[in-house]
Structures are given as C-alpha cells and as structure tokens.
Amino acid sequence: MILVISKKGAASWRFSDETPISAIELPSRMRNALIKAGLVTAGHVRKASDTKLRSLPNIGPTFFSQIRKVFNRARTR
Numbered sequence: 001m002i003l004v005i006s007k008k009g010a011a012s013w014r015f016s017d018e019t020p021i022s023a024i025e026l027p028s029r030m031r032n033a034l035i036k037a038g039l040v041t042a043g044h045v046r047k048a049s050d051t052k053l054r055s056l057p058n059i060g061p062t063f064f065s066q067i068r069k070v071f072n073r074a075r076t077r
Helices: 028-036 042-047 050-055 061-073
Strands: none
Touching (some): 028 061
16 A cells, blocks of 8 residues: 655555555655664654654654654554
C-alpha cells in the first residue's frame, strides 16, 4: 500500500502495522529520519512515544503533527 500525504496531512490509503515505511510515500526527509531511528514499519511509528518522535533529527513540530495524524488515521483493523 502507498500513502500520499496531502498538505493538510490527510491519509489517502489505509495500511497495516506491518507495512514497511519504505512502501509508504512520505517526504524523503521524514522517511529517512524514521528509518534511521529504527522505525521501519507503520506499527513501529504508531507505537513510538511522542518524546522519541520529537527527538528525531529533521522532525519538527509540523512533521511530528503530520506523522501522528497520518499513521493514526491510516490504520486498518
């Protein structure tokens, strides 16, 4: 599955916790920071603490907010 983030941070696809970050269309800066931190699946990102996500390089308040919105909205059951 592929996810496209709009300027408003809306998710256009749904994906499971097992979906690799590399399979999700994210801004490269965001994707690279998540993968470098060891957050390699959607589930890893969803379970990461706010503190951990905020501490990642290149993840400012706007990207942090987008990450939380996108990964929580795009969850499949």
